Amino acid sequence: MSKKAYPYVLIMPSVLFLLAFFVYPFLQVFAQAFTHSEGGLTIAHFETIFYDFNFLPSLKNTLLLALVVVPAQLCLAIGMALMISKMEKGRDTVLYVWTIPLGISDLAAGIIWLGLLDQNGFINSFLFHVGIIDEAQSWLNYQNPWAIFAAIVFAEIWRATAILLVILVSGIGLIPKEYYEAAEIFGANAWVRLWKVTLPLLRPSLQTALILRTLLAFEVFAVVMILGGSNMPVLMGEAYNWAFSYRDAGAAAAYAVVILVLSLLFTLFYLRVLRVPKEAQI
Amino acid sequence: MTTITIENIKKSFGDADILKSVTLDIKDQEFTVLLGPSGCGKSTLLRIIAGLETQDSGVIKIGERDVSALPPRDRNVAMVFQNYAVFPHLTVFENIAFGLRMKKVSDDKIKHNVERTAELMHIEHLLSRYSGQLSGGQRQRVAVARALAVEPDVLLMDEPLSNLDALLRLQMRSELKNVLEESKTTTVYVTHDQVEAMSLADRIAVMNEGRIDQYDNPDEIYRNPATEYVGGFIGNPPMNFLTSPHWSNSAPDGAQKLGIRPEDFLVSMEDQVGYLPVQIQTIEKLGSHQQLTSELEGQGLRINIASELPVQQGGILFLQPKPEKMRWYDVRGEII
């Protein structure tokens, strides 16, 4: 075997695998979304889901969740990352604890927060122990859509801030100390240094973090199932329902296309807004 | 008998020709140093000898064996890398034994060989340590021991001393010289440090942009630089080159430049017959001698003189190049 062939032999398995299980199903999503069961182009599946009473609420809920959760997480993660970068003692331990949720699924996170917010949950128990309420209150029901929404927001912030934190901490690690020292010598205080040095230089990391996190927010599914049930439809949950409960692969694929298009739009948006010219990178 | 024969080796990376037809005959047990500035292709040539790079054309022979197409493992060479490349997950003992184990040598022989080479390199007390527990100098010794343990036909070293501090480098240099003389292994050694090259080498191959300008023993290289390039590279400060000096009538036909080393002048404070006046621009007192920068007919000239001479900046000094030390170079920069 010639030396030139080595790398191709080495990447061949992954390439074939990704062709079979990424590229092909990716094209197949569109095929299923736009064809009849007999073959032939159609937009019937999209009509099915658009006229479904759950479509608009699920679109609205998904976007709203992303809109509230992602910026909150971003601010929190930046704060945490800055704290980590200032820490001397216990840095590793704190970082370890803060990143624990990274390994926790949204299902488990949902269960954890259910334990807190349930009618029989810990929050009610706490309120009872300190004498604010006299009997168990049900927060997470259809009369309180905002409570459900807030619960999901808390659970998501709790679970998925860690991924942003890790990306930002490693991004901050890439910024040479000299920039801060230079800024400090020219009289910039901590606040100015944050806005004029850290954040601009962190843009590539912010971009990666935001793209990854926003896409994950569009995939929100199990937390919502647990905390909201049918009171809180989201896109991914609807896709699941159409595929699993109503056995309509075409409609499920149409939902998938909607999610894919949303993801694509937001990715492009971030790439554009947070664009860093090549010459201006560290 | 392990000679190394390198014939017309060419190598390019992309459209950059790094080696332009290199030919070199290295004798049995000879210590050859490849010397040249950074980027001239020394490492590339060494790696081609090792088989880590493949030449575009040309032949490499080790002894009578044509190894041009063989992978490194079949060439029976050993190599010492600039960063030592001591395996961090193995003890010093296992590092030194690595090559022998690959050759399926018996355990007794391995133990014997490892201990012998370890002793040679004065690291017998470190055999159970890991490379993380060694200093740079000790790692260097392990790397050399590992290379010698396999009893290679050819030992290749790529700037093995450049990561050591100055004092340690001097010490290791003389130790290496002894060890290698004793082991009688044909050695090719890469460096860009001319002092290292002069002190170690049996013969030095001076490389210049992918060519070998001169391959000779250190004295010869110093005394009779084959090209203007070699003269300008070796010596501190390097050889002076004066273009068409009309005061000299000994120039042979086709001579373009006179090459003369800074210490090869007769010096006088007073005007004498056959002496040329130069104006002194700077004086650097270096203890053993003084180094002057001066100008002769508009051309820069560096002169080393005895430290006692009472010269002054801006003053005039009278010189005569020693006739037997004058070297003449033609238009292409080659010696006549």
Next chain:
Amino acid sequence: MKMDTNNQRESEPTPDVVANYTSTKKVWRWLFISSAAFLIAWVLFPIYLLVVSALSSADVVNGWPKSFIPEFDLETMTFFMNYYGVLAALKNSLVAAAFTMIISIGLGTPAGYALARFDFWGKEAFRMIILLTRAFPMPLLALPLAVIFIQVGLDDTLFGLSLVHASLALPFAVLITASLFLGIPVELEEAAWVLGCNRWQAFYKVVMPLALPGLTASAVFAFVISWNEVFAAAVLTINNQTLTAFLVQSLSASPAEVKFAGGLILILPALLFLYVVRKYLFSMWGISNR
């Protein structure tokens, strides 16, 4: 240096100013420590409460008001383990995760090695494809694959599911192993070649032992990706449900014990996972910067 002396000459700091300065510094310090502590509690306390629930008797789990101290009663855990379908689901989760680990490391390691050690035509394109997979909600691909798997007879199999999970984990495996191998000096391999190894031997004897901790970390990462994945698991398995699929589908039907004990079982690998990978956390995500 110079600025300091200037300042001092202009206004000799009065004790008052100094005291003020140190006290604001103290306030900041206090704020810093307390917010760090709050965030630690914010992460840990909900997990602690889950442990409290999972280690309580059934009466307490279903009762009210709750105590904040665990009873250390195994009733809930035993109930969960004996609950119909749980053990099978647990086993399925483990099997699918193991498959995922094997596939993604088995395919990803050679590719990572190629990215780290060779320059070849199409390298950048390959890297782009790998990065691109992250810009897509991969679990969605379970939807068309569910249909395809029926055609090829992989429907409702753990192997089929682990293929989908591996497509999630493979890109990470490639990038992590590539950065691992980049961190191992190529001279170590070359030294091994010169000392008599062929490429495979050098990899096996030198690169592999050095990369092993990192490889373990990325294997564990692949494991956790599969272990945690809900959507594809729920779509692709019916009789062979994994734990996540089981829990999500029986949510409304199953008693509280099952939820909390299941939740605890689900997060156990997470704690282990972070412990194993903590050294590699940054090379995992740090490389996503470029």
